[in-house]
Amino acid sequence: MMFNIDINNDFADKAGPGGWNDPDIIAINQDPLGIQGKKVAFASSRFPNVSTEIVVANCSTSSKIEPKRLQWIYNSQDGTIRSALNRRCLSINNCSTAEGATIVLSECHINDSQTQCQGKNQQWTVGTADQTVISQMNGKCLNVNLLHGPNVDAHTWDKQDYQQWLWNTTDGTVRTKHDGQCLTVLQELEIWAGSLSDHSQAVVLLNRGNSGSESITVKWTDIAFPNDQAAIVRDLWARKDLGIFIGNFTSPNINYHSVMMLKITTMRNKY
Template sequence: MKDAEYVTHFSLWAISKAPLLIECDVYKEKKVAFASSKLLNVSTEIVVANCSTSSKIEAKRVQWTHNSQDGTIRSALDGRCLSINNCSTDEGAIINQQWTVSSADQTIVSQMNGKCLNFNQQHGPHVNTLTCNKQDYQQWLWNAIDGTIRIKHDGQCLTVLQELEVWTSPLSDHSQAVVLLNRGNSGNESITVKWTDIGFPNGQAAIVRNLWTRKDLGIFIGNYTSPNINYHSVIMLKITPTQNK
């Protein structure tokens, strides 16, 4: 792995509240030689974030909203549409992003081809569209309260696979640990974390601190947008509410 990927690996491990162990001689193992210069000098603030007494939670990934007027189903995290790929690019091809949601038979049907959103485990969990058959692999339970969509078959959530991710975990001092991850394989992107996504009011002022550099980045209201993050890299933050001035 590259140096930045070791930082990414460690950051995700830490925010997931997993044990922080290195099972090798870091002074001899070439592939983790980076650990001797970087990971052995890990910010104590990251260790504190890992050991917080707050309850362990899964990192927030996605929620969904359905617009019955235009038929779109959008990720609440990044606003992107649930879409059938490899469709016609001719005028009007937006129909590949339009869906009819039926609460009666619990189906999500493509307006492009009339087929049902289908859960498939043949090559790992994923979804596709197939002829509607009224089986529980095509029945979806939409929770209007938390915005999740679960497959009736085994209760797994419909999840968007995305390149830019925001991982969050609460800390015992009522702040939030946040990892901004660029999972892409090329390029660099900025990532925005919204206060409303991490349990803070939209108008809340908060101190944003970079846990790897151990530097405060300033006080921000409502959200924080990172500088560009290289692919396979992260920025790990601590976001602490403060009084508005």
């Protein structure tokens, strides 16, 4: 498998969005390593100004999702709905008034004259009678896009249960009345890993974001290595060792829709 990866390095110029290594072509829960690898961790965004997409996820099977990604705080005074994860605001992307405008999580800019639409795209009215969440900017509803699920968008109210939301004050979740799934901050940075025959780990770092680039940190505890163990990290595409690290490795910035492939070998298993 390592030999095949090294061969694929010759096609690096074909990589990138839409290319052979585009994570969008990897089905959810499909093994991108081809070695019975599994998703071992999610990483958090380090850039607060990067917008993150909002989706709905199954609350009952969300143990792999950080709980705060499912929790929301509504402020009726300023109309914001903030994520418990980072206090950023539920927003209509780019202040769009179009049907089906994407809903994202971004920095709050309420009444900020220096920003597009002065944060009006981040103000909502929660209807207790009809269970809707209505944009104060354009009157459109928070809506589950059934054709392109699990995405959430803004759409004209059509009196359907996929535009109605149940607020759970006990656990902080907001659930769609349609099927009970939770409003969720999309997990864009992923770490996949699988054991190799020499007891090293093949690791894939995925940036599923739609803009920008970010570094991803893989912790030794994510890949069943002792936290205090020194390990050699090898970049499989560059075909070079990156150095010896203890406890974790932080990658250089990885572009959106792109991946980095590593082989991590503890010093104990190296010799």
